[in-house]
Amino acid sequence: MLHSLSLSLCGFIRLDMSEFQERHEVAKFIGSPPGYVGHEEGGQLTKKLKQCPNAVVLFDEVDKAHPDVLTIMLQLFDEGRLTDGKGKTIDCKDAIFIMTSNVASDEIAQHALQLREEALEMSRNRIAENLDDVQITDKITISKQFKENVIRPILKAHFRRDEFLGRINEIVYFLPFCHSELIQLVNNELNFWAKRAKARHNITLLWDREVMDVLADGYNLHYGARSIKHEVERRVVNQLAAAYEQDLLPRGCTLRITVDDSDKQLLKTKDSSFSAGEGRKAPTLRLEIVEKDSKSRKLDIQAPLNPDQMSYSI
Incomplete structure (x- = not known):
């Protein structure tokens, strides 16, 4: 994901990826090629990126998108440009791309609950030992081992391509509420x-x-x-x-x-x-x-x- 925080953002683009579950819906994403119905209208993403090439773009529920849509996103994340249905290239190296997904949400939630129970037990033990530096906190951190051994295999099994996951700069985990x-x-x-x-x-x-x-x-x-x-x-x-x-x-x-x-x-x-x-x-x-x-x-x-x-x- 290519981005530049120093630039002022001119807009926010949100795409519901559940609208792109079928192969033919790729045309809605980047626009229909010449000769097809809707050719002049352009794609939902390309049209908005032309107007605001340094926007924050949210791909909501990206796990529901068709694999062909993910293929288009490979070029977008790697080179910071996108070719629309008319063959024109859109330069969007200053855009920030964010994706959300519910893949592995159950595994993350159960692991987080287990970590909170362990943290609570440690706090109780410290209180029992009358330590002066007792701190009870709800903040927990998911280990790198859990991310690599549990979460990444699930992501690979769903998206079926390492090159797609390799273009993601950072994965942020949303834990159950304390x-x-x-x-x-x-x-x-x-x-x-x-x-x-x-x-x-x-x-x-x-x-x-x-x-x-x-x-x-x-x-x-x-x-x-x-x-x-x-x-x-x-x-x-x-x-x-x-x-x-x-x-x-x-x-x-x-x-x-x-x-x-x-x-x-x-x-x-x-x-x-x-x-x-x-x-x-x-x-x-x-x-x-x-x-x-x-x-x-x-x-x-x-x-x-x-x-x-x-x-x-x-």
Whole structure:
């Protein structure tokens, strides 16, 4: 990947590589040759690179692209130029090319979880030994041995060409979220709905720290940040929508989200998905209206809360 950080970037180009899964779709990438339909339109990539040859180019989900598309990208990454369907050469040596892929994501995730467990155990041992330099951190690093012995063979088996992998300058690994990061995601999601409730209905939404821990337990390793978004919608937004439809929310009121059952299990499961544990009741969230005297009154929301019957009106 050829790049020059000193140059100011004039744009950002994103291509969804799932649109180039078939061989004939190569024409969409660089443009149709003379005599074919769409010849004058040009390719999705070449047309944009002509306009901005020093752009940041994102090839999203590159593992879904047809092998013929990868062949075109070999020239692009090696020489910093690309020949379009009309035979014209586009010089883009100052562009930055980024690719994303879900190949080996399960192996990376499981390895990262194992490393976090080992780091946590080391921290516990240090605390037990009363060492003065105890540092508990969520930061972990994937070893070079794991990258070479596990990840690279998977990449080679999928892309089937060493020359393609050899033109990649750097591979960045996205690891599963740690608990502190999940708390930030939950907080951001709750803030989004709190601003929406305030803007539309002048309703102030508050929540306890314990609520964020419970919602963070809904993290699913395979669905990433989306699982947090869905958990907040399922356990909080559905209740807000139901309370609103049942006329339980006076305009301008203050609502607090609390935990009904605080005997909860924090994010310690190996697959990072919520589990109430054997014989344990999963903690539930409830909505309370904060009165003027600072006392709280629990909302009596009619059950069941069926997500299929809910309408997000806040």
